[in-house]
Each structure stands twice: as C-alpha cells, then as structure tokens.
Amino acid sequence: MSISDLNTVTDDPFAGKVYDVCICGAGPAGITLARKLSKQFDVCLLEAGGMEFSRESQNFYKGSNTGESYFLLDHCRMRHFGGSSAVWGGACRLLDAVDFAKKPYVQYSGWPIGKQDLDPYVAEASEILDTDLKAQTIRYPIQPVNGWPPAVPGMEETEFHLSRSEPYGIPTHFGHKYADEVKQNERIDCFINAAVVDVMLDDALRNVTAFEVSNFLKNRYRVNGRYFVIAAGGIENPRILLNANKQKPAGVGNDQDLVGRFFADHPHQYLGEFILQDETEAVAQKDPAFNQNVGYAFAGRYLTPTREGMLQKQELTYSLGLNPPSSKLVNQNDTDFKSKIRSIVCTTDTLRSAAEWLKGGTVSCVQWTDGYLALQAEQEPNPESRITLTEAQDDFGMPRLNLHWQFTQLDKQTIKNSAFGAAKAFAETNSGRVRLQKWLLEEDMHVPGYGEGTASIIAGPHHMCTTRMSDDPKEGVVDKNLKVYGTDNLYMGGSSVFATGGFSNPTFTIVQLSLRLAEHLDDVMTSSSVA
DSSP: OEEEEGGGOSSOTTTTOEEEEEEEOOSHHHHHHHHHHTTTSOEEEEOSSBSSOOHHHHGGGOOEEOSSOOOOGGGTSOOBTTGGGGTOOOEEOOOOHHHHSOOTTSTTOOOSSOHHHHGGGHHHHHHHTTOOOOSSOOEEOOOOBTTBSOOOTTEEEEOOEEOOBTTTTBOOOHHHHHHHHHHHOTTEEEEESOEEEEEEEOTTSOSEEEEEEEOTTOOEEEEEEEEEEEOSOTTHHHHHHHHOOSSSTTOTTOTTSOTTTTOBOOOEEEEEEEEEOHHHHHHHHTOHHHHSOOSSSOSSEEEEEOHHHHHHHTOOOEEEEEEOOGGGTSOOOTTSHHHHHHHHHTTSHHHHHHHHHHHTSOOOOGGGSSEEEEEEEOOOOOTTSEEEEEEEEOTTSOEEEEEEOOOOHHHHHHHHHHHHHHHHHHHHTTSEEEEEOGGGGOSSOOOOOTTSTTOSOOSOOOOBOTTOBOSSTTTOSBOTTOBBTTOSSEEEOSGGGOSSOOSSOSHHHHHHHHHHHHHHHHHHHHHHHHO
C-alpha cells in the first residue's frame, strides 16, 4: 500500500513476495490495469521513471533513426508516473468498425477482434478519461450551407471528443488523477525508478518467473509473480522484449522475428490553404465548430472517407481537417518585420512562388487565408518499418534502439488522394479554391519530415503495432487476448498491440484494451485459483 522509490530502499522490497500480477509501466494502460485487477489480486506496478519529469530518466529513451525524418525518440514519450498522459492533447475517438476489418488490398490488415469486442468498455473508459464518448462512433453526411463545408464525394463528417479533467479543464493526467488512489490501495505495491531490464523464464522457456528491475544506482532486484504485463509504450515494449535475450537469443516473443516490426504512426500533414467564396465565408465565420474550441472537438470541421468510398478508391482511412487560420484562434502580432514581409509575399501567387524558389521550400500563408487543410492518416502495415537494437547502450548497459520508419506507396497515395479530392470539391462546388503544397504535386512524392517546409508536426507521435495482435503467430506477436506467443503468462498492453492504426488518436482505445485485458486476466487467475 504505497508508492515507493526504488532509489531509496535499503533492503530488497521484493524478497519473499510473489505477486498475482506484475505490470511494467505506469501510464494509461498500466494504471488502468492495476486499478481493475487490484480489486481481487495483489499487484506490483513498476514505473521506470519518477513521479515527475527528469532529464536523467528521459535520457534512457534516446535512440537513432535511419528511416523517414522523425522526432528525437527521447522527445516522443514521457518516462514518469502517468506516462505520456502528462502531455497529450486529449483527443478521444473510437476506432470505426471498418478499422478492424480485413481490406482485400492491404496485406496484414484486419484485427482478430472487432469493434463489438471493445464497445462494452466505452462507458468506463469515458469515465477514466473524463470524456463523453458513446459506443457509436459519430459520423454523419456532409450538409453544406452555401457550400460550407464543401461536399467531397465519398466523404462524411466526424468528430473528436476531448478529455477534460476538473477543475482545470485540461486533458486527464493519469499521474495526477490516480496517484493518491494507488498510494491508498492496499493491494497495489507501486515502485518508481524501477526499470524492467530483463524478463526471466523458467527452464522450459515458456513461463515468465520474474521481471528483473534496476534502480538508478544500478542495484538489481527480482520481482516474482504469477502473471506479467509489459505496458511501457509502443517503442519500449519491443525494446524490453528484444533485450530479454539471455535465455532466448532473439528475445522473448520473437521466434518469428516480428517484435519491433510494423511500426506505425499517424502521419500529420499540412496539405495547403483555402480561400472561400464570399457567401461561403459568411457561413464559415458563423460556424462555432470552425472558429473556436467547442468542447467536444478541436476547432475545425473533420471529414473522413465513407467505408464504401475508401474501399472503392482502395485507400487507407484518414481525417481531413478544414481548420481556421491561427489568427482566428490566437491574437497574432502582425507588426513585426517577419510578419510584414510574409504578408507582402502572400499578397499574390507570383510573389509567393518567387519566395519559394529563393527559399527552396514552401512558404506558409495560412494567416492570410480563410483556412487550411490538415491530415491525420492511417498507415499500411509494413514489416520493414521497424525498431531494432543497436550497439549503443544506455546507463543500464541495455542496447538502445534504432527506428526505421517507412512510408509505403499506399500511404503516399492516400495522402495525395485526400488533398486532391478536397481541392477538386472546393472548386466543383464553387465553395472556394485550394492551394496545395508543392510536394503534393511531385510524381515521386516525398512526404516532408520534421522541419522541412511547413512541417513541424509530422506524426502523432502515436507509436503503434510493434507487438501487433494476430490470430496467426506468423503475423503477430500477441494473440487476441494480448498474450505473447510462445509464453504462458506474459501479456502486452498499450498501442503496440494494435493490428492497424486507423486514424483515431490511440489513448481511448488503449484504455478500452486495458479494461478488456483486466477482465481476461481476472477470469484466467480466478480459474487457475479454483483449479
């Protein structure tokens, strides 16, 4: 009944104890699991970082990148109690039924479970995340008024809801919301600064017997248990499995060389700006969803392909945001020198093209237009987009990792289709005109990376699919109940188990999956106790 700092212990706090469940990671997945399972079982919750951010802890996330331009890996996730819920934007949306289905033109698509398997957990996940989602994903036909929003063939509207915890109205921070509850829970022993550095197996190499953990003083301890869950994030989950290679040289759960493969994110791209006809602009100016944060969604109107439209075009799913220029949301200082120069450049297309030629890149004019197009897209499952270990080591002597993020041709074609489809609809409905980013016009399109052109946010960062679920161990690392193939008592939590990513932000689905896993483990442990 405590949250203990492993850096300050004098004796072995795990000596003589065998927990019912040992959970690695105290983020949304791990804390949700611990809270649910502790109603009947003794739980050990292990967090690699402290109670708050520290550079010393964050340093363990450092790695290299040989793929598409990406964020620095130690800037992507937070390594402390509460995890990345400390910094997330709060967007909540259910995955659609079609996201779970097999697409005939997408190899490796399809989950071994369906939306109906997660729907029973919507209400509880909504309470946990302080949002108001219902079991039915909201989609509705586009209903233009004087061309706003423009009717794009094969598209419909959708919404993102927001997590808002009181009293501050900010997205739910699991560390702040649940720390006191964890401290007071008699069936949870939580340890911070307790990094899992090895997964120990029995002689048959199927049963996990213990997690080996280390504090920052490099003192190591064994945490013994009956069942084990790794819920440390989409990058650290595969890293822990790959580094557990003393007994299995390829790593635990990696008999098929799939751990770390299929890395996916949600590409975020600024596609271009639009101007509206006078009648259309008058409607948009009065549209509260377009001009302010209305509580259930971010400012903007969000379009997504219908199931029929997506299958007909043989593309991936995505959300296309029709967003207001930042000047409508934030008071901008237009009198500084750079703003004056930009306003002059943006007055005509000729001046802007000349400026782009001199710059060798794109010039953004969004503040001087009526809005812009922003994309959040799905990625095709790709085994060559992956995480591997390197020769570099962290302070625990564990190999750091390398990310090799890749785009497939289908990824690129989906991005291009979304942009051109919207631009065509603006023109054909006489709603306005779209100026697309120049990179979209390239035949062999290069998707801008971090800092290229107007790209500052290139992805979620939502790390998914690196220990993906599948009914076939030749295509996934965990089964439909999130148990690691080749083991009897090791499970994975978090977005690393996603089979595909859809376009919805992952946190809500992570909590749903955690609640489902807790229910499964409850059944398994209760049955084994009775037997």
